[in-house]
Amino acid sequence: MRHASDEPMSAPFSPAKQAATTDRLQQLLEGSYIDPETGAPVTIATRSLLIADSIAGDESALVDGLGFGHRLAVVSDPSTAAVLGARVEAALKGKYEVLSLVLPADPHADDMTVAKLRAAAGPADAYIAVGSGTINDLTKYASALDRKPYAVFATAPSMNGFVSLTASITVGGHKSTLPAQPPAGAFFDLGVLAAAPERMIRAGLGDSICRTTAQADWLLSHLLLGTTYRELPFDLLRDDEPQLLAQAEALLKGDLEAMRTLTRTLLLSGFGTAIVGSSAPASQAEHLVSHYIDMLAQPPSPALHGEQIAVTTLSVARLQHAMLAKPRMELAADREGAEEIAARFGKELADSVLEEFAHKRLNREKADALNHVLARDWDSIRARVAAVLLPLATIDATLRTAGAPRNPADIGIDRSFYEQALLHGREIRNRFTMLDLAAANGRLAPMLTSL
Numbered sequence: 001m002r003h004a005s006d007e008p009m010s011a012p013f014s015p016a017k018q019a020a021t022t023d024r025l026q027q028l029l030e031g032s033y034i035d036p037e038t039g040a041p042v043t044i045a046t047r048s049l050l051i052a053d054s055i056a057g058d059e060s061a062l063v064d065g066l067g068f069g070h071r072l073a074v075v076s077d078p079s080t081a082a083v084l085g086a087r088v089e090a091a092l093k094g095k096y097e098v099l100s101l102v103l104p105a106d107p108h109a110d111d112m113t114v115a116k117l118r119a120a121a122g123p124a125d126a127y128i129a130v131g132s133g134t135i136n137d138l139t140k141y142a143s144a145l146d147r148k149p150y151a152v153f154a155t156a157p158s159m160n161g162f163v164s165l166t167a168s169i170t171v172g173g174h175k176s177t178l179p180a181q182p183p184a185g186a187f188f189d190l191g192v193l194a195a196a197p198e199r200m201i202r203a204g205l206g207d208s209i210c211r212t213t214a215q216a217d218w219l220l221s222h223l224l225l226g227t228t229y230r231e232l233p234f235d236l237l238r239d240d241e242p243q244l245l246a247q248a249e250a251l252l253k254g255d256l257e258a259m260r261t262l263t264r265t266l267l268l269s270g271f272g273t274a275i276v277g278s279s280a281p282a283s284q285a286e287h288l289v290s291h292y293i294d295m296l297a298q299p300p301s302p303a304l305h306g307e308q309i310a311v312t313t314l315s316v317a318r319l320q321h322a323m324l325a326k327p328r329m330e331l332a333a334d335r336e337g338a339e340e341i342a343a344r345f346g347k348e349l350a351d352s353v354l355e356e357f358a359h360k361r362l363n364r365e366k367a368d369a370l371n372h373v374l375a376r377d378w379d380s381i382r383a384r385v386a387a388v389l390l391p392l393a394t395i396d397a398t399l400r401t402a403g404a405p406r407n408p409a410d411i412g413i414d415r416s417f418y419e420q421a422l423l424h425g426r427e428i429r430n431r432f433t434m435l436d437l438a439a440a441n442g443r444l445a446p447m448l449t450s451l
Helices: 014-020 024-029 058-066 078-093 111-122 132-144 190-194 196-211 211-225 231-237 241-246 255-277 285-296 305-324 339-343 347-359 364-386 392-401 415-427 432-439 445-448
Strands: 046-051 072-078 098-104 125-131 150-153 166-171 176-178 187-190
Touching: 024 231, 024 255, 024 415, 046 255, 058 078, 072 078, 072 111, 072 132, 072 211, 078 098, 078 125, 078 150, 078 415, 111 132, 111 166, 111 347, 111 432, 125 132, 132 150, 132 166, 166 187, 166 285, 176 285, 176 347, 187 190, 190 255, 190 415, 190 445, 196 255, 196 305, 196 392, 196 415, 211 231, 211 285, 211 364, 231 255, 241 255, 285 305, 285 415, 285 432, 305 392, 305 445, 339 347, 347 392, 392 415, 415 445, 432 445
Parallel strands: 046 187, 072 098, 072 125, 125 150, 150 187
Antiparallel strands: 166 176
């Protein structure tokens, strides 16, 4: 059962249809999407997908098509249970043995909660997540560890991880992106999504608009260091992103077509990461700054993940545009010692942070090698990276129109701490981004107040 929307399922793919079909989500579901770089057809693991104005009455039939077995662990929290979970459970109870797992309010996506969830799920044959960010990540990761399939009924369009291969789980205090599995089925009731809290809709917009900064950073790393880069994740989004930017205001007015576009964009972004086997196309400097906030802010930020990403994307985009405007680029080796980094992150986090940062830390030899590349190719590199960026005015106007957060105060973060996150977020993970280039060029610290 493969549906991209509530339209009838399309006829089998044929060469003639390939030329006429422009809906990349439908192509993925049919197996007719062609990788623009390799020319090979692309396959995805998610077997069933439905985006409909309403899925009321169809819940059991959607699960029936997945062949999950008789015992289902339905995972929700008090909010998502009230919105959709009770309805899903009621629809399934006539045919399945349902284990209702309603987590405490505001559950944390961490290793301890995963362990409790797995213990509670016990002999279930499969998991059903009813929720979005945290609920989906917890269920996705727990089901992967248990080697059981799962499906998700979304309750908010708040993030792009529904169909990805990873889950964002905090382990020992360190925010980590861990291998997981995609859902066998993913189901989206647009009426439910449009009624979600406005903050969660804005969060989904924030998690979508970071395509621009993530692609620029990923391409920069490829051109400088020869790391992997793929066009496929961005080709998938090519048609839907402009529509989303144009519909930002309508998202907050209950417009189902705008909600359909946001949902499609989140799914296409997630499929892009799943196909290439990495979160890199959708998670670069803007996410590193957000992870720093998650790990070290005291008190913790009250913001949703996507709300933070809206703010960090705007800051990183300012940095990227400013750095790409520089006619020359010369780098120096990192000067700060391991002891200083360890002290910043504290005893529990120090070892994992230092291990990640060591892979990309610039010593004199690495800096000299990069300077050779920059002396020869900086003009072509900055032209190619600039070509994938959205204009700053477009990012700012889109967020402003939707009433989304745009500065640290909007997400409850002190400006001085936010500047530390911009300065040191790059140390968390082995991804070379514009933060690293600016730091090695001596420009990051002086530019912090303008970001």
